[in-house]
Amino acid sequence: MQRHFTVPANFEEAIAKALVDYKLSLSDSKELAKCVLALSDFFITQPEGQTPWHESWAQVAYLCYYLPLNAVRLRAVIGEGEKRGFFQDLEDVYDFGAGLATASLSLSETQNLKYTLIERATEPQRLIEKYFPFFKSQEWIRTIGSSQIKNPKKSLALFSYSLTELSDLPAWAYECEALMIAEPSTQQDGRKLMELRAKLLEKGFHVWAPCTHEGPCPLLTQSKTDWCHDRIHFDAPKWFLNMEEQLPMKNRTLTTSYLLMRKTKPEAIAAARVVGDTLKEKGKDRQMICRGSDREFLAWMHKFKIQQEIPRGALIEIPEGLQKVSNELRVQQEIIVL
Ligand SMILES: C[S@@+](CC[C@H](N)C(=O)[O-])C[C@H]1O[C@@H](n2cnc3c(N)ncnc32)[C@H](O)[C@@H]1O
Incomplete structure (x- = not known):
């Protein structure tokens, strides 16, 4: 957007x-x-x-x-x-x-x-x-x-x-x-x-x-x-x-x-959407994302030294093979905003 x-x-x-x-x-x-x-x-x-x-x-x-x-x-x-x-x-x-x-x-x-x-x-x-x-x-x-x-x-x-x-x-x-x-x-x-x-x-x-x-x-x-x-x-x-x-x-x-x-179906889109503002927590920053029925978060662990704040509502590409811990996808490279 x-x-x-x-x-x-x-x-x-x-x-x-x-x-x-x-x-x-x-x-x-x-x-x-x-x-x-x-x-x-x-x-x-x-x-x-x-x-x-x-x-x-x-x-x-x-x-x-x-x-x-x-x-x-x-x-x-x-x-x-x-x-x-x-x-x-x-x-x-x-x-x-x-x-x-x-x-x-x-x-x-x-x-x-x-x-x-x-x-x-x-x-x-x-x-x-x-x-x-x-x-x-x-x-x-x-x-x-x-x-x-x-x-x-x-x-x-x-x-x-x-x-x-x-x-x-x-x-x-x-x-x-x-x-x-x-x-x-x-x-x-x-x-x-x-x-x-x-x-x-x-x-x-x-x-x-x-x-x-x-x-x-x-x-x-x-x-x-x-x-x-x-x-x-x-x-x-x-x-x-x-x-x-x-x-x-x-x-x-x-x-x-x-x-x-x-009523017409749209073309499928391979993207997730950021649906939350940045949450600053001990050892990590998190933002909620939406790409299906699960409640999921992107997590930037401070130890990986990647800082990113994605605008709420933006569409993003989720890189392949992200480590998932509970409901968190751990970010290890900058996320691409579409
Ligand atoms: C909150 S205003 C929204 C105005 C405008 N759509 C906007 O986005 O700024 C709601 C409007 O709906 C009109 N309205 C409410 N009920 C209606 C009805 N049953 N039929 C026609 N107009 C109605 C009101 O007069 C009012 O102008």
């Missing part, structure tokens, strides 16, 4: 233009931060509540905070999909709970597809049509059912931070050839996503990313606390950093939990 991301210039320009409507600019850090805090408090105190799109502070918070952050996360996920040819032969995208079209906007940067945005609130549509004119080939609808999926074999069902409120994927999504799901990288939502992976495998979908195998997920089946997530670096623009100074939450690195699955 590419590791460093920033806000695309055309997004930044559109956000700046939209803020004028609220008599604000990107340099009004304190006022912007107040709106962000208000929406963040709303999500904390009313986790089941609907995004209050009718409030101008919520619109400002989404525009200057959640849109850029989610766009950066999604760009990373889309990049992983593109490396594996995930979007090939798809034509239609159904973006459920689209909000400010964050996911579709990000995907449309590189994928020329027809985007249907399903969003029950009307304000996001108004904002996107007015300030993001470069986003073409889109249609907004308020609800969706199976009969609206015209060409399921060429369709992608897209859920970007919109599955949390649902107990299961809606029936129309199971009919689509492809699924792209991004969820908040919390223990609860992350583990729920791994359970959904197991269910989708049973229903005949195949995992294209992040997993390199289709066995039971070891983070789910062999631990009660782990959840699968990647880590990326956010190279925030100056205005964002200034706004963030007023906030208790910092975003120099961002985590993402996601699934890219299709």
